[in-house]
Amino acid sequence: MTAQLLLVQALNGLQFGVLLFLVAAGLTLVFGVMDFINLAHGVQYMLGAYLGASLAAATGSFWLGLLLALPAALACGLALEWLVFRHLYDRDHLAQVLATFGVILFLNEAVKVIWGSAPLQVPIPDALQGGIALMPGLVYPVYRVAILAAGLATAALLWLLVERTRAGALVRAGASNRPMLAAMGVDTGRLFMLVFGCGAMLAGFAGVMAAPILSVDPGMGDTVLILAFVVIVIGGIGSVRGAFVAALLVGVIETLGRSLLPDVMRLFLAPSPARQAGAALGSMLVYIAMALILAVRPRGLFPARAG
Amino acid sequence: MVEPILRLDGLRKRFGGLAVTDGVSLEVAPGEIHAVIGPNGAGKTTLIHQVSGTLRPDAGRVVFAGQDVTALPLARRARLGLARSFQITAVLPGFTALENAALAVQARSGSSFRFLRAAATEAALNREARAALDQVGLGPRAGMPAGALSHGERRQLELAIALAMRPRLLLLDEPLAGAGPEETERLVGLLRGLRGRYAILLVEHDMGAVFALADRISVLVYGRVIATGAPAAIRADPAVRAAYLGEEEAA
Amino acid sequence: MTGALRAAALPLLVFGLLAAAPFLGLGAGWAMTLLARAMILGIAALSLWLVVGGAGLVSLGQAAMLGIGAYAVVVLDAAGVTEALVVTPVAIGAAALFALATGAVAMRTGGVSFIMITLAFGQMAFFTASSLAIYGGDDGYTLYGRSTVAGARWMQDRLAFHYLCLGLLLGSFLLCRMLLASRFGRVLRAARENALRAQAVGFEPYPYRLVAYAIAGGIAGLAGFLLANATEFVAPSFLAWQRSGDLLFMVILGGLGSPFGAVLGALAIVLLEEWLGHLTQHWRLIFGPLLVLAVLFLRGGLVGLGRRHG
Numbered sequence: 001m002t003a004q005l006l007l008v009q010a011l012n013g014l015q016f017g018v019l020l021f022l023v024a025a026g027l028t029l030v031f032g033v034m035d036f037i038n039l040a041h042g043v044q045y046m047l048g049a050y051l052g053a054s055l056a057a058a059t060g061s062f063w064l065g066l067l068l069a070l071p072a073a074l075a076c077g078l079a080l081e082w083l084v085f086r087h088l089y090d091r092d093h094l095a096q097v098l099a100t101f102g103v104i105l106f107l108n109e110a111v112k113v114i115w116g117s118a119p120l121q122v123p124i125p126d127a128l129q130g131g132i133a134l135m136p137g138l139v140y141p142v143y144r145v146a147i148l149a150a151g152l153a154t155a156a157l158l159w160l161l162v163e164r165t166r167a168g169a170l171v172r173a174g175a176s177n178r179p180m181l182a183a184m185g186v187d188t189g190r191l192f193m194l195v196f197g198c199g200a201m202l203a204g205f206a207g208v209m210a211a212p213i214l215s216v217d218p219g220m221g222d223t224v225l226i227l228a229f230v231v232i233v234i235g236g237i238g239s240v241r242g243a244f245v246a247a248l249l250v251g252v253i254e255t256l257g258r259s260l261l262p263d264v265m266r267l268f269l270a271p272s273p274a275r276q277a278g279a280a281l282g283s284m285l286v287y288i289a290m291a292l293i294l295a296v297r298p299r300g301l302f303p304a305r306a307g
Numbered sequence: 308m309v310e311p312i313l314r315l316d317g318l319r320k321r322f323g324g325l326a327v328t329d330g331v332s333l334e335v336a337p338g339e340i341h342a343v344i345g346p347n348g349a350g351k352t353t354l355i356h357q358v359s360g361t362l363r364p365d366a367g368r369v370v371f372a373g374q375d376v377t378a379l380p381l382a383r384r385a386r387l388g389l390a391r392s393f394q395i396t397a398v399l400p401g402f403t404a405l406e407n408a409a410l411a412v413q414a415r416s417g418s419s420f421r422f423l424r425a426a427a428t429e430a431a432l433n434r435e436a437r438a439a440l441d442q443v444g445l446g447p448r449a450g451m452p453a454g455a456l457s458h459g460e461r462r463q464l465e466l467a468i469a470l471a472m473r474p475r476l477l478l479l480d481e482p483l484a485g486a487g488p489e490e491t492e493r494l495v496g497l498l499r500g501l502r503g504r505y506a507i508l509l510v511e512h513d514m515g516a517v518f519a520l521a522d523r524i525s526v527l528v529y530g531r532v533i534a535t536g537a538p539a540a541i542r543a544d545p546a547v548r549a550a551y552l553g554e555e556e557a558a
Numbered sequence: 559m560t561g562a563l564r565a566a567a568l569p570l571l572v573f574g575l576l577a578a579a580p581f582l583g584l585g586a587g588w589a590m591t592l593l594a595r596a597m598i599l600g601i602a603a604l605s606l607w608l609v610v611g612g613a614g615l616v617s618l619g620q621a622a623m624l625g626i627g628a629y630a631v632v633v634l635d636a637a638g639v640t641e642a643l644v645v646t647p648v649a650i651g652a653a654a655l656f657a658l659a660t661g662a663v664a665m666r667t668g669g670v671s672f673i674m675i676t677l678a679f680g681q682m683a684f685f686t687a688s689s690l691a692i693y694g695g696d697d698g699y700t701l702y703g704r705s706t707v708a709g710a711r712w713m714q715d716r717l718a719f720h721y722l723c724l725g726l727l728l729g730s731f732l733l734c735r736m737l738l739a740s741r742f743g744r745v746l747r748a749a750r751e752n753a754l755r756a757q758a759v760g761f762e763p764y765p766y767r768l769v770a771y772a773i774a775g776g777i778a779g780l781a782g783f784l785l786a787n788a789t790e791f792v793a794p795s796f797l798a799w800q801r802s803g804d805l806l807f808m809v810i811l812g813g814l815g816s817p818f819g820a821v822l823g824a825l826a827i828v829l830l831e832e833w834l835g836h837l838t839q840h841w842r843l844i845f846g847p848l849l850v851l852a853v854l855f856l857r858g859g860l861v862g863l864g865r866r867h868g
Contacts, residue, residue, distance in 0.1 A: 233678070383762075
C-alpha cells in the first residue's frame with residue numbers, strides 16, 4: 001500500500017461520490033418536497049446508462065449518445081410520473097414503496113428482455129482516452145477526471161438553481177415546510193413535475209457518465225439506489241448541500257473501504273483471514289458510518305425540515 | 308401558603324426573532340382552577356407545549372409537584388401525573404371508548420411489557436377505565452369505537468382519558484373548542500364537578516366559561532402575563548380591559 | 559354467525575386446508591416443496607406484519623433477518639453442529655439481536671427514514687454474506703442435510719417437515735395475535751394510531767417499537783432456519799432487498815388489519831409467482847405491473863375484499 005495507491009483510490013472514491021450525488025440530489029428533493037419515496041429512482045440511472053450505451057452504439061458517437069440519452073431519460077421519467085407516481089403523492093409511504101418496487105421489477109426485467117442479461121460494454125470516448133500525470137509517477141485516467149469535473153459542474157449548476165431562482169426558492173420552501181407551498185397558492189402539480197423531471201435527468205446523466213467505467217447491467221440501479229438512500233439519510237432529507245457532502249463521504253468510504261481494508265487487515269491477521277475479514281468489513285463500512293452519524297445526529301448532517 | 312402543584316418560573320421561548328413566551332411565571336395551587344386567557348397570538352399554545360413537555364423552553368423552569376421537570380419529555384411528565392387534553396381531539400379512533408381510558412389506567416398500573424394476557428380481559432384496568440367514563444357521563448358508550456362518537460362525546464372522552472390517569476394536574480387545552488351550546492353547557496358542568504378535587508390549568512377561549520369556572524385567571528398578551536388575579540379583579544383591571552376585554556366589547 | 563366465529567372462519571378454513579393438503583392430491587414432491595416454501599414465507603410475512611401492521615413502521619429490511627436465520631444454520635453446519643435444538647435458538651437469537659441493534663439506530667430518526675435505514679442495513683447484511691468466502695460467498699453454501707432433532711433425522715421426512723412448517727406458521731400467527739392483544743400490543747397499537755396520544759398518557763413508543771421489531775426479527779430468524787432446511791442450500795440472495803419487497807407485498811396484499819392477512823398474502827404470492835413462472839421466464843414483466851395495480855386499486859387487501867363481499 002503506497003501513498004499513490006491511496007491517492008488514486010481516494011480520487012476514485014470522490015468520482016464515485018459525484019455520481020452518487022447526481023442520483024441522490026433528485027431523490028432527496030423528490031422526498032423532501034413531495035414526501036414521496038421513490039424506489040424507482042435507481043432505474044432512472046440504469047435507463048440512462050442503457051439508453052446512452054445504445055444511442056452511442058447506434059450513432060457511433062459517445063457525445064451524440066449522451067446528448068440524445070438525456071431527453072430520452074427525461075421522457076421515461078415523465079412517462080412514469082404520469083402513469084404511476086402522480087397517483088401516489090397522496091398515499092402513505094407504504095403504498096409508494098410498493099408501487100415503485102413494482103416499477104423496478106418491471107423495468108429491470110424489461111431491460112433484460114430488450115438488452116439481454118449480459119453486461120454491455122461502452123468504450124471511453126476518444127477525446128478522453130488515456131491518462132493524465134497528476135504528479136510524478138501518478139497517472140490517472142482522463143475520463144475519470146472528466147466525470148469528476150462534470151459532476152462538480154452539475155452540482156454547482158444545481159446549487160445555483162436551488163439557491164438563486166424562484167423555482168429553487170419554492171423547492172427549498174417545500175422541503176422545509178410543505179403546507180406553506182399550498183398556502184402560497186403554488187401550482188404544486190407543476191412544481192412536482194419540474195422537480196421530478198430534473199431528478200430523472202440528473203440520474204440518467206449519472207448513468208450515461210458511469211457507463212464506460214462501470215458495468216451496464218440489469219440491477220445496476222438497485223445498488224446505486226440503496227447507496228443514494230444512505231446518502232440522503234446521512235445528509236439530511238431534503239437538503240441538496242447535505243446530499244453533496246454525504247455523497248462524497250459515502251463514495252470515498254465505500255471505495256477506500258473495499259479496496260484498502262483487506263490490506264489493512266493484513267497488518268493484524270494472516271493473509272487469508274485478513275482477506276476475508278477485510279472484504280466483509282469493507283462492505284459494511286458505509287453502513288457502520290451511517291449508523292454512527294445517525295447515532296450522533298438523528299436527522300442527518302444538514303437537516304432541511306424545521307422542527 | 309400551600310406548596311403549588313405547578314410553578315412556571317420565567318419561561319422564555321423564541322421562534323426566530325419573535326419572543327413567543329417572554330418571561331412567563333405563574334403557579335397553580337392544589338385544587339385550584341387557574342385559567343390562562345389571552346387574545347389570539349398571545350402564545351397560549353406555545354405555553355401549553357412547554358408545560359406539557361412537547362417543547363423545551365429557551366430559559367426558565369417548569370416545576371411540577373416539587374420536581375424540576377423542564378428537561379423531561381411529554382411521556383415522563385405524564386407518568387408523574389401531568390395529564391393534558393388536546394385542543395384538537397386526539398382520542399384513538401380505532402380503540403373503543405373503554406380501551407382509550409384503559410390505556411391511561413394501564414400507564415400507571417405496573418409494567419406494560421406484558422405479552423401473554425389479553426389486556427381487554429384485565430378487570431382491574433377496565434373497572435377504573437369504566438369509572439372514568441362514568442365520571443364524564445360516557446358510561447353507556449363504553450363499547451363504541453371512539454371514531455364513531457360525536458364531537459362532543461369525543462371531548463368528554465378526552466377528559467375521561469385525562470381523569471383515568473389519576474392526575475395531580477389537569478392541563479386542559481381549550482376543552483370547549485368546537486362544542487355547540489348544549490355540549491358546552493354539559494362540559495362546563497363536568498368541569499365544575501372537578502373543581503376542588505383537581506388542580507387544573509385551563510386554557511380556554513370561552514370567556515363565559517372561564518369566568519364561571521376559574522379561581523384565578525392569568526392574562527397573557529404577546530407572551531407576557533400582564534395580570535393575575537381573581538375573576539372579579541381581572542374583570543376590573545384596566546390594563547386587561549385595554550389589551551383584551553375591550554377588544555371583545557368592541558366586537 | 560357471531561362476529562368472533564366469522565373472524566375465525568377464514569383462518570380455520572385455510573389452516574385446515576393446509577393440514578389436509580398432503581391428502582388432497584398435493585402429496586407430490588413439487589407440491590409439498592411449494593407449500594413448505596409458502597408456509598415458511600408466511601412466517602416471514604407474519605414477522606413483517608408485526609412491524610408494519612402492529613407497530614406501524616414500514617421496514618424494507620426484513621429479508622436480512624430471514625437470511626441471518628438461514629446463515630446461522632450454515633455457520634453452525636460448517637462447525638459441525640446440526641442439532642435443531644441448538645440451531646433454532648441461535649437462528650432466532652442472532653436475527654433478533656441484529657434487529658435490536660439496527661432497529662435502535664433506525665428508530666432514533668423519528669420514523670421518516672425508517673424505510674431507507676432498514677433497507678440500508680439489509681443491504682449491509684447482504685454484502686457481508688456475499689463476502690464470506692468460507693461460506694461460499696456469492697455462490698452460496700450447500701448443506702449436507704437437514705437439521706436433526708434430538709439426534710433424529712425426521713425433518714428429512716416430507717410429511718413431517720410439512721407439519722413442522724404448518725405448526726410453526728400456526729404458532730407464529732397465534733403469537734402475533736396474542737402480542738397485539740396484550741398490554742404490550744395495546745401500547746403498540748396506540749402509538750401507531752397516534753403517537754402523541756400514547757406519550758400524553760405516559761408511554762414513550764420507542765422501547766415498545768424496538769422490542770416489537772426485535773421479536774419480529776426473531777420470528778423471521780425462525781423462518782430463515784426453516785427455509786435453509788427446506789432448500790438445504792443458503793445463498794446471499796436470501797437476504798436480497800427484493801425479497802424484503804416481496805414480503806412487504808405479501809403483507810399489504812393480504813391486508814394490514816389482521817395478522818392472518820400476512821399468511822394469506824404469502825400463500826397467494828408464492829402460488830402466483832409459481833404460476834407466472836410457468837407461463838414465462840420473464841414473469842416479472844407481469845408481476846411488477848400487478849403489484850402496481852394492487853397498490854392503486856386494492857386498498858384493504860385480500861382480507862378486506864372478503865369482508866366487503868362477505
